[in-house]
Amino acid sequence: MNIKFFSLITIIVAVGCKNIDSEIQKETSQNKEIDSIKIVMDANVAPFLKDSSVTSISIGIYKNGKESIAHYGEMDPGKGNLPTNATLYEIASVTKTLTGTVAAQAVLDSKLNLDDDIRKYLKRKYKNLEYNGHPILIKHVLTHTSRLPSNNEGVDELFKNRDDSLFIKFNEIEKKLTKEKFYNYLQKITLDTIPGTKYRYSNVGANLMAHILETVYEKPFISLLNEIVLDKAGMINTKMNLSEEESSVLVNGYDDQDNLMPHLPLGNTLWGADGGLKSTMPDLVKYMKFQLESNDPAVNESHKKLYQEDPTEWIGYFWRIDENDEGIYYHHHGGSFGMNTYFFVYPEYDLGIAASTNSGGAKASSVLREVVDGLLDDLKPFGKKSIMRAISAKCYEDIDAGIQYYYQLKAENIDTYNFSDENELNRLGYKFLRQGKIKEAIKIFTLLVEEFPEASNPYDSLGEAYFENKNYELSMINYKKSLKLNPQNENALMMINRINELQEVK
Template identity: 65%
Template sequence: MKNQIICLLLVIFSISCKNTTDTNENQGIQNMEKDTVTISMDTNAAAFLEDSTVTAISIGVYKNGKSYTGHYGELDRQKGNPPTDSTFYEIASVTKTFTGTLVAQAILDGKLSLEDDIRKYLDGDYNNLQYDGHPILIKHVLTHTARLPSNNKGIDELFKNEADSLAFKFNEIEKNYNKEKYFSHLQEITLDTLPGTKYNYSNVGANLMGHILEVVYKKSFTQLLDQFILKKSGMNTSKMILTEEESNRLANGYNNDGDLMPHLPVSNTLWGAEGGLKSTMPDMIKYMQFQMDSTNAVAQESHKKIHKENATEWIGYFWRVEQDEDGIYYHHHGGAFGANTYFFIYPHYNLGIVASTNCSGRIASANLKSAVDGLLDDLKPFGKKSISRAITTLCFEDIDKGITYYHQLKKEKPEGYNFEKEGELNSLGYALLRKGEVKAAIKIFTLLVAEFPEAFNPYDSLGEGYFEDKNYQMSLLNYEKSLALNPENDNAKMMIDKIKNNKEK
C-alpha cells in the first residue's frame, strides 16, 4: 500500500512538472511571437517616419488569434501628441468593404440578387442606366464595372486641375450635396459601354448600394451597419458621425506639404457608404476577426470572386481579391485629403494587418503600403520573402551592387524570394524616385522591364523615371510601348500628350 501511494505521488508530481513545463513553454512561445510582432511594427514604423512629410502612423496586427497595436510619432507637428488606441482615423474607402458585407448579408437574406437590375430599387424613369438594352446589375456596381461616374457631379472636373485649394473646393461641393442632387445626377448619366466589361472606380456606385440596402431593409444605412457588423463584431468605436468628444479624438489630417486638410463631410450629406466611417485601431482588428471567421457566412460571401481583372486579381463585394503562390488574400485602401489606410487580411497565414496615417498624397500612400509589405514579410509564417526588401539597403548605397545582388539571389536562391511579382521591383524603383535617386530608379525600372518584357506597367514606370530625368525622348518611347501593350492605360495616354504638347511649345 505504501509503495502504491509513493508511485501515485510520483505520477502526480510528474504531471504537475509537465504542466508547469508546458505552461512555461507556451508562455515563452507567446512572448516570442509578441516580441516578433512588436519588433516588426517598431522597425517598419521607423522606416515610414523617415519621410519628413509624415508625422504619425498607427498599426494593427491580428496574428494567430491575438491582437497587437502600435502607435508612433505625433499627430500634429511639434505638439508631442502621439496617436493611441482611442484615436479615430478616417478610413475613407475601406468603408466600401463594410457596404459590400451588408450587400452579402442582403443576398443571404434573400433581399437582393447579384443579377438584379438596379432600376428595380429606384423611383422614377432611369432608362439611361442601360447600354444597348443591357442594364446595370447589382454585381456591376459592386465591382466598379457599372460605368457610373467616379464622383458626385462637379467633383471629377476639380481633379483636372489639382490646385492647393482642391480639398476645400471638394468639401464645398460635398457638404452642400443632398440626395435630391444625387438622384438628379443619376438621371443625367450616359453609359459609354456595356456594363460589366470595363472598370471605373465609382463612389457614386457605392452610395447607390447604400440606397438600395435602405430600400430592401427599410432601415437607414447606419442602422444596418450597427445591426449586422458593428454590434456583432463588438466594434464600439466605429461611427459615421462622431460626438463632440469623439471629434476631439479624430486625427487632424495633413497633405504632404504639412497643410491642415478638411475632414470628409460625406456621411453628413448622403449615405456615407463610399467612405464615411471613422474608426480606431482596436476596432479595425475586431473587423479583421469578423472577416477572417471561417464560420461567418456573410463574410465568406462578401469575399466571393465576382469580376476577374487578370490571372491573379478579382473583385468581390467591393473587396480586392488577389492570389499569390501561398493563397488568396483580401484588401482595400482608403484615402482622403488628410488620411491613408491600408487594410489586409491573409486567411492562409492567419494574419491581418491594418496601418493608418493622417497624411494624404501619393508619397505617404506608397510609404504606408511599404510598411504593410514589410510587416507581411516579417510576420507571415511561410512563403517566399520580398526580393525588394532584400536588396533595398544595398540599392540605396550603391545601385549597381544592389542589382548585382539581385541577380546573385535569383541564381542561388530562386525559391527563397519573390521574383515573380513585378510589384516588387516597381515599389523599389518608386522608393528611389521619391528620395530623389532618379538615375538609380531608372536602373531599377530598366531591370523591371527586362524581367517582365510583356507587361505594360514596367514601361509606364520607366517612362516616369525618364520623365523625372528630363529625358523626354526616352520617356515618350516607353510610354508608347506601355500603351501598345495596354491600350486602356490612361496614364500613358495623358503623359504622351503632355510630352508632345511640351515639344510643340
C-alpha cells in the same frame, strides 16, 4: 490514510501541476510571440518615422489568434502626443469593404441578385444607366466596372486640375451634397462602354450601393452596418458620425508639408458608404479577426472573386483580391487629404495587418505601404522574401550596383526571393520617383520592363518616369506599348493625349 486515496490525490496534484506548467509554458510562448511581433513592428517603423512625409504610425496585427498593437511618433508635429488605442482615424475607402459585406449578406438573404439590373431598385427612370442595351448590374457596382463616374458631380474636374486649393474646393462640393442632388446627377450620367468590361474606381457606385441596400432592407444604411458587421465584430468604436466627445479623439490630418487638412464630410450629407467611417486600431484588429475566424457567411460571400483584372488580381465585394503561389489575400487602401490606412488579411498565414497614419498624400501612402510589406515579409511563416527589400539599400547607395545585385540574387537565390511579382520592382521605382530621384526610377522601371516584357503596367510606369524627366518622345513610346498590351489602360490613353497636347503647344 488510505493508500488508494493518497495515490488518487497524488495523481490529481500531479495532473494539476502538469496542467499549470502547460498553461505557464503556453502563456510564456504567447508572450514571446507577442514580444517578437513588437520587435518586428519597431524595426519596420523606425526608418520610416525619419521620413518627413509621416508624423505618426499606428499598427495592428492579428496573428495566430493573438492581437498586437503599437503606436509611434506624434499626432501633431512638435507636440509629442503619441497616438493611443482610443485615437480615431478616418479609414476612408476601407469603409467600402464593410459596405461590400452588407451587400454580401443581402445576396445571401435573397434581397439582391448579383445579376440584377440596378434600376430595379431605383424609383426614378434612368434610361441612361445602360450602354447599347447593356444595363449596369449589381456585380458591376461591387467590382467598380459599372462605368459610373469616380466621384460626385464636379469633383472629377477638380482632380484633373490639381492645385493647393483642391481640398478646399472638394469639401465645399461635398458639404453641399444632398441625396436629391445625388439622384439628379445619376440622371445626367452617360456611360462610355458596356458595363462589366472595364474597371473604373467609383465612389458614386459605393454610395449607390448603400441606397440600394436601404431600399431592399427598408432600414438606414448605418443600421445595416451595425447589425451585419460592427456589432458582430465587436467594433464598438467604429462610427460614421461622431458625437462632440468622440470628435475630440479624431486625430488631426496633415499633408506632406505638415499643413493641417480638413476631415472628410462623407457620411454627413450622403451615406458615407464610400469612405465615411472612423475607427480605432483595436477595432481594426477586431475586423481582422472577423475576417479570419468568424466563419460568418457574409464574410465568406464577400471574399468571392467577381471580376478578374489580370492573372493574379480580382475584385470581390469591393475587396481587392490577390493570389499567387503563396496563397490568396484580401486588402484595401483608404486615403483622405490628411490620412492613410492599409488593411490586409492573409488567411494562408492566419495573419492580419493594419497600418494608419494621419499624413495624407501619395508619399505618405508609399511609406505606409512599405511598412506593411516589411511586416508581412518578417511575419509570414513561409513563402519567398521581398526582392525589393533585399536590393533597396544597395540601390540607394549606387543604383547600378543595386541592379547588379538583383541579377546576382536571381542567379544564386531564385527560390529565396520573390522575382515573379512585378509590383516588387514597381514599388521601388515609385519610391525613387516620389523622392525626385528620376534617373534612378528610370533605371528601375527599365529593369522592370526587361523582366516583364509582356505586362502592360511596367511600360506605363516607365512612361511616367520619362514624362517626369520631360523626355516626351520616350514617354510616348512606352505609353503606346502599354496601351497595346492593355487596350483598357485609360491612364496610358490620357497621358498619350496629354503628350500630344504638349507637343502641339511647342
